[in-house]
Amino acid sequence: MRKSLIVTLVTTVSVALLAGCGSTGTTGGTKESTAPKTTDAGKPAEKVKLSIWHNYTGEDLRAKTMREYMEKFKKDHPNVELDIQGIPPDGYRPRLKTVAAANEMPDLFVMWPGVMTKEFVAGDLIQPINELLDSKADWKNGFMPGSFDDFTISGKTYSAPMALSPTSILYYNKEIFNKYSVQPPKTWDDLMKLVDTFKKNNVTPIALGNKAAWVAQSSILSSLADRVTGTDWFLKAVDQNGAKFTDPEFVQSLTYLQQLGKAGAFQEGFNSIDNTQMEQMFAQGKAAMMIDGGWALPNLAANTSKEALANMAVTVLPSVPNGKGDPNSLSGVVGTGLGMSKKVSGAQKAAAYELIYALSGPQAQKAILESNQLVSYKVDLDTSKVSSLFADVYKMMSTVKKTPVYDGRLTSASADVVNNGLQELLMGGKPEDIAKKIQDAQAKAVGK
Template sequence: MQFKPSRTLTRFLGSAAVAALVPLAAQAQDTKTITSWDLRSDTATAKIVRDAMDRFEEANPGYVVEDSHFANDAYKTKLKIAFGANEPPCVFASWGGGPLREYVDSDQVVDLTPYLDANPEFKERFVPASFGSVTFDDKIYGIPAENTAVAVIFYNTEIFDELDLTPPETWDDLMNVIAVLNENNIAPFALANKNKWPGSMYFVLLADRIGGPEAFRKAASREEGGSFEDPVFIEAGERLQELVEADAFARGYNGLDYDVGGSRRLLYADRAAMELMGSWEMASIRNENPAFAEKVDFFTFPSVPGGKGDPSNVVGTLGDNFVSISSACPYKDKAFELLTYLTNDDAAAARLADQRVMPLKGISTEDPFLNKVLEVVGEADSVQLWYDQELPPALGEVHKDTVQQLFGMSITPEEAAAEMERAAQAEAQQ
């Protein structure tokens, strides 16, 4: 609507003042706002995102990026509600996989393939496999934005040295480490499983070590012979409960909140010696407790007796997170340009300084931790996306619920497997 000063206002201010007001109103009217949501709620990484947005705004007068940052679980809920109401942000972060596929199938996400084809130099900077979690029917719906992240076991090297422990390579080795730590009144693992997904990592890695990636792929894609009642998943539940019975976790684990640092605080206080978590955890540790970070290292999840899975396989994502554009965005072309600012070389360098490695070709770093992560990924034959992100949202929730119940010893591995299979069959019939 065009600004029209009233006669009263004109008489009061005078024609010169009104003449000054009109351009200001027009300027405000011409401003175009691009909304952006993500789960970079910590100050350091949120600043990296904001800096990229500032560079975009400087290069695009008249456009303003309105950014909002949320904690993990709150973000998932808010994004789902926004898409359900057809009021999503222009730009949004996701993990790819099943939840993003659900929005894609309802035509709520922009196909980025034409944009990437028109900008081949930008696209070809990325490791090709990094687009796998956001590619559906040969179309790409997201850009890898944050990190190369895999699930690893962080450990306190001082505690291990004091107790003459070495990183375990086999299941028996791990059980021995757990026993020694308990004998010395140190909780083996810190776990904040109120959020459910941290506990899921144990189950996913166990299933991968026991049966390899094929068992999950066949069950999730409903291939002939694939089932979540496969003995692989039952044994994974049994091994998980074996850990519970061995007192492998600090007390109260199913009630601790990861988003407020529930598990890391146990590490900082030397009340727990290990934590299974995504490799992004080191950035949080360095930002929160730089002194503690000096005595932290990691090892990969050990092998399981008789397991068919390659112990070099990892669970994680090449991208963590991905940025996409909603179909409701009125400025799609500029939104894609914003995506390039969020993931260009400047943004990659800033993340590298924050101990985050975008999945780019030829990237190098002098950070020993990051080099070790890249080495682990480079040696892996398989990178399994987190189950709760690979699966359709409803089935992913059943997975997290049943795993939390396994941790609580309120369900048997057979019951958990049967519940997952029933849910998978119901999902396939929709």
């Protein structure tokens, strides 16, 4: 249960697409190197203004940690007038896209690898941080293999990841399972039987909070569809080269998801609550299961008793009949990092480098891990610092393969069509019709 598990996960990075110290000090044997300085030696620090946008607005341990370290940076850098804006997660991406369209990006901002990075580079909105990474080689080399892949375009790296996010963990309540003498599902038939058993006993089988639409896509479909189609098919469909979203195997994956909805696997009103409310519902024992990402772990650790956490367990989604994908896998992504606006320069850029390092350097990575958030940095876990549930997930990660998350590979426009389509699907829409909408959107996006 040490760093080998993160090596296993990050080495298989195949996707695109959730803190640190307030100084440039290092830990874990990492040597201090020549980071960009805000001033020449002996001269007073030049006053600079710097804006940063983030989505760490919740009361989970990681969000609190990140906010604390941003405030510490302000205190430790009186020459930097830091304008911090926190935007709730569900509204963050739309807000960022709006300012991107107007070319009014904040100086620094939390951004996702993969598609978002590619789109911002294509729009000439951000600048690489290779200079910072190269100036601190020990820090750069402390990341696991593949960590920078989806932040790198044409040899230029635009961010350093601050997390690692499996997106499709099946959480279950051991007390409820024991009460009805059932086991975690290994096959799709097992899952459907569980749904039936819980329904008959007036227990919500699976909590779902799909108000923001991305939850069903990121946490359920990305992994479920990979079980059916296999990863190679999905990557071909993304490129529109040898596979289409109207192919029978993808329609079948939509049919499986709809089968859960029709069987009453989710509570009524699942499209009217968000993922935080979903997590609360599961934590309170109001549902037997929840399919959610690793981002739930800091929230559960902060807001759930040790007894309740000890009653939770984790596994992967079940296999499907004749599936082409590896059933011992989780969809997942290297986590978000700080992007830097193309407009940042001079002393402002030097200050921005210091803040990036403060929030993603070695001490930051250790703090993030101890806030119950996986990272793609070489740091061992002291299990006494985290919840028992997080320790279980940490251990599980060493045994599974990582597969792509849909909105990490699809264009933003196509991902929106998937998200909206899944809401329609779970309300009774035809799988074939929704598949065609997704296919048309992706074909248009890639010009085919």
